[in-house]
Amino acid sequence: MSSPLTRDEVAHVAELARLSLSDEELDLFTVQLGQVLEHAADMSTLELSDVEATAHPFGLINVTRADELRPSLDRDVVLAMAPDARDGRFAVPRIMGEAP
Amino acid sequence: MKSASEIAEQVRSGASSAAAELDAALDVVRARNEELNVFLYVDEPGARAQADRIDEAVSRGDWVGPLAGVPIALKDNLCQEGVPTTCSSRILEGWRPPYSATVIERLLLAGAVPVGKTNLDEFAMGSSTETSAFGPTRNPLDPSRVPGGSSGGSAAAVAAGMTPISLGSDTGGSIRQPAALCGLVGVKPTYGLVSRYGLIAFASSLDQIGPFARNVTDAALLLETVAGHDPMDSTSLPEPSPDLVSHVNDGVAGKRIGYVPELVDGADEAIIASVRAAIEVLTEAGAQIVELSIPELRLGLSAYYLIAPAEASSNLARYDGVRYGLRINADDVAAMNEATRTAGFGAEVKRRIMLGTYALSAGYYDAYYGQALKVRTQMIDAFKRAYREVDLLIGATTPSVAFPFGSKTKDPMTMYLSDVFTIPTNLAGEAALSVPFGTGEAGLPVGVQLLGPGRSEAQLFAAARVLERAQGEP
Numbered sequence: 110m111s112s113p114l115t116r117d118e119v120a121h122v123a124e125l126a127r128l129s130l131s132d133e134e135l136d137l138f139t140v141q142l143g144q145v146l147e148h149a150a151d152m153s154t155l156e157l158s159d160v161e162a163t164a165h166p167f168g169l170i171n172v173t174r175a176d177e178l179r180p181s182l183d184r185d186v187v188l189a190m191a192p193d194a195r196d197g198r199f200a201v202p203r204i205m206g207e208a209p
Numbered sequence: 210m211k212s213a214s215e216i217a218e219q220v221r222s223g224a225s226s227a228a229a230e231l232d233a234a235l236d237v238v239r240a241r242n243e244e245l246n247v248f249l250y251v252d253e254p255g256a257r258a259q260a261d262r263i264d265e266a267v268s269r270g271d272w273v274g275p276l277a278g279v280p281i282a283l284k285d286n287l288c289q290e291g292v293p294t295t296c297s298s299r300i301l302e303g304w305r306p307p308y309s310a311t312v313i314e315r316l317l318l319a320g321a322v323p324v325g326k327t328n329l330d331e332f333a334m335g336s337s338t339e340t341s342a343f344g345p346t347r348n349p350l351d352p353s354r355v356p357g358g359s360s361g362g363s364a365a366a367v368a369a370g371m372t373p374i375s376l377g378s379d380t381g382g383s384i385r386q387p388a389a390l391c392g393l394v395g396v397k398p399t400y401g402l403v404s405r406y407g408l409i410a411f412a413s414s415l416d417q418i419g420p421f422a423r424n425v426t427d428a429a430l431l432l433e434t435v436a437g438h439d440p441m442d443s444t445s446l447p448e449p450s451p452d453l454v455s456h457v458n459d460g461v462a463g464k465r466i467g468y469v470p471e472l473v474d475g476a477d478e479a480i481i482a483s484v485r486a487a488i489e490v491l492t493e494a495g496a497q498i499v500e501l502s503i504p505e506l507r508l509g510l511s512a513y514y515l516i517a518p519a520e521a522s523s524n525l526a527r528y529d530g531v532r533y534g535l536r537i538n539a540d541d542v543a544a545m546n547e548a549t550r551t552a553g554f555g556a557e558v559k560r561r562i563m564l565g566t567y568a569l570s571a572g573y574y575d576a577y578y579g580q581a582l583k584v585r586t587q588m589i590d591a592f593k594r595a596y597r598e599v600d601l602l603i604g605a606t607t608p609s610v611a612f613p614f615g616s617k618t619k620d621p622m623t624m625y626l627s628d629v630f631t632i633p634t635n636l637a638g639e640a641a642l643s644v645p646f647g648t649g650e651a652g653l654p655v656g657v658q659l660l661g662p663g664r665s666e667a668q669l670f671a672a673a674r675v676l677e678r679a680q681g682e683p
Contacts, residue, residue: 114567126522126566127529127543128559129551142564144622149511152580162582163589165414165444166400166638167663172443186307192536199531204542 112143113150213279213373213427217320220278223267227260227278231322234280237371238324245347247365249285250293251325256280259322266320274319276434281316282366282375285326286333287418288407289313296409297331297341300528300535300553310407311442312376312418312435319434324372327362331555332525333383333411335359336627339618340557348391350653354611357387357627360421364391367421374431375421380411381513382606382631384419385643389606389656392645394428394673395421397631399663400638401446403432404439412520413444415513415635424682425644425674429453432666451667459671462495465599466672471506472604472630472658480605483647483655488603490679491672499599505591508584509633514625515568515581516636521558522565528553560621585636592637596662601672605630606643606656630658640665644673646680 116139123130123138130138188194193201211219211230219225235253242248263278283289286296288306295301309317316323330340338346338361348356349369356365360377364387367375377384379397388395396419403418410416420431430453437450468488473481488498530536530549537548554562568577595602607627617624634641640663643656657676661669 118567119563122563122567122570125570126559126562127547127550128554128562129547130559134556134559138560138563141560141621142567144620145514145564145625146577148622149515149577149581152508152511152584153576155508155580155584157580157583157587160583160586162579163586164582166589166636167444174440182307187532190304190307190533192530192534201531201542202538202540202545206541 112139113146114139114143210370210423211373212424213276213422214430216279216373217275217277220263220267221273225278227263227322228257230278231256231260231280231324234324234372237369241349241369241371244352245349245365245369246344247327247346247362247369247371248282248325249295249297249328249343249362252292252323255292256322256324259317263320263322275430276316277320279321279374280324280372281321282325282327282363282372283313283323284329284360284363284375284377286329286378286409287313287376288409289323289326292326294326294409295343296333297329297343298553298555298558299342300549302535304534308407311404311439313407315435327366327375329362330359331558332409332521333359333378333380334521334557334561336382336386336624337617338362339614340555342555345614348611350392351611351651354613355390357390357611359383361387363421364388364393364395367391367393367423373423374427376418376431376435377421378408378416378418379635380415381517381635382628384421385606385631385641385656385658386627388421388643389645389654390611392654393421393423394425394642394644395419396428396432396642396666397634397640398432398436398666399446399640401444402436402664402666404442404445406439406441410524412517413524414520415517425670425677426454426457428642429457429670451664453667453670456667457670457674459667460494461491461672461675464496464601464668464672466491466496466498467501467595467599467602468498469506469602469604470500470502471504472602476605476608477610477649479647479649480608480610480655483649484603484605484657487646487657487676490676491603494675501595501599501602503591503595505588506633509588509636510625510629512581512584512588513632513636514564515577516585518561518565519568519578520565522562522569525558525562557621588633589637592633592639592662600661601665601668602660604658604660606658610649610651610653610655634660639663640669642669642673644676646676
């Protein structure tokens with residue numbers, strides 16, 4: 110039986126998930142993810158168009174509180190955990206390429 | 210080996226001290242941790258400081274809590290302020306959280322002494338601790354076998370006698386399955402009963418923190434201590450912690466319990482025999498057992514392995530090398546994100562992120578994730594129908610006893626099947642526990658699973674206690 114998803118699709122999903130996979134990993138994941146999706150095929154044949162979807166066991170209600178200042182983590186404590194921080198901010202490599 | 214209740218009583222009365230109990234725990238940790246790989250980090254200074262605080266309070270005659278001086282092990286996906294918290298992943302190695310989980314704050318208030326952080330499958334994704342970036346934990350009952358997972362370290366800590374109790378988390382069986390494989394009581398509480406604040410998220414609509422213990426009363430005591438509303442978790446049930454310990458001896462007289470064939474299908478013969486023997490004990494204790502088929506449970510595994518990875522792919526997007534944890538530098542931010550995640554996550558985590566990303570992606574969402582959410586509705590409805598007929602359900606916790614290392618790692622589907630009996634409870638947000646009952650292959654313990662509707666913990670403990678007493682536990 111052919112896999113429900115192709116190697117190219119797996120490569121595309123890896124890109125979406127910001128993961129870089131080796132050729133061997135791509136081959137392996139194509140087979141393994143295919144096995145899980147094949148197992149899920151027992152659901153695909155069910156006629157469920159009238160069934161509501163449940164994303165959460167008790168339904169999520171938006172919980173709010175009064176808009177009042179409360180203590181929170183100190184900025185320096187939070188920035189001290191960062192791999193790189195400068196001038197009270199998280200620092201990252203450049204976010205845009207060279208101008209064309 | 211003393212129970213948590215005995216230790217707390219002796220510490221309060223002065224017959225023992227928190228410091229002496231901590232020393233006893235650390236002696237066992239020192240003797241066995243290298244072989245078993247249970248603790249990733251032992252917080253001896255923090256534990257000593259807490260033990261001293263308890264002993265000083267006792268000597269002053271001050272109130273000390275229900276877990277006074279009781280050493281406890283914590284799964285390493287629970288944030289503890291200043292204590293390394295890794296989720297057994299390279300991506301968080303060396304990170305020290307700036308705050309503690311609500312359950313840890315409550316344990317400290319109750320007088321418990323957190324000894325350290327225990328090994329797990331990376332980000333709680335696995336059923337054997339074999340996906341931990343820091344090596345597997347060995348089963349104290351047979352070190353050639355897995356302790357189960359993902360909370361394998363927390364189970365092994367109690368099974369090895371390092372601590373009398375521990376906390377784990379259960380997303381698809383991660384407390385009940387290792388409890389079964391290590392011969393312990395393990396509980397997946399009703400969704401929302403225990404605050405998830407400070408529990409590193411895997412699948413937020415399924416995750417729940419719960420206890421491991423060597424006996425039912427200790428498990429009830431620990432759950433009672435950490436449960437109850439928490440404003441820091443918007444999914445926390447708006448009610449105080451239930452009375453559990455005072456109900457453990459309520460028995461099962463007059464209760465209706467459903468035997469569910471789907472919850473033993475494919476299990477080892479010895480495990481099915483244990484479930485039947487448990488049913489006899491419950492019948493003799495006055496329960497009425499009826500056979501109750503719930504065919505919808507057969508779809509649980511398929512729905513879970515789309516829903517949990519979908520939620521995980523979203524939750525784990527936060528590990529991007531920007532705010533905390535690992536960063537592998539690169540020329541631009543996207544390349545840095547990718548290099549960090551590629552180096553920081555292990556194979557199982559990558560597999561689940563990929564699966565979830567695929568199930569949520571355009572063109573496949575309705576066929577996979579959307580369909581799984583509808584199956585989830587059907588499962589909730591099926592449980593509701595069952596609980597109109599009976600008070601509780603009974604089945605096996607796992608299809609097999611503790612298995613040898615490497616026997617299920619080649620094919621992920623084989624490993625996923627370890628959770629086939631435990632997953633439905635998480636999807637429905639209900640309560641279930643595993644209680645040791647009988648033995649299987651190689652004399653290893655078998656777990657019998659008791660399931661109930663939301664907020665049925667007191668009834669579940671009472672039924673489990675009947676089984677425990679039938680085996681000679683006082």
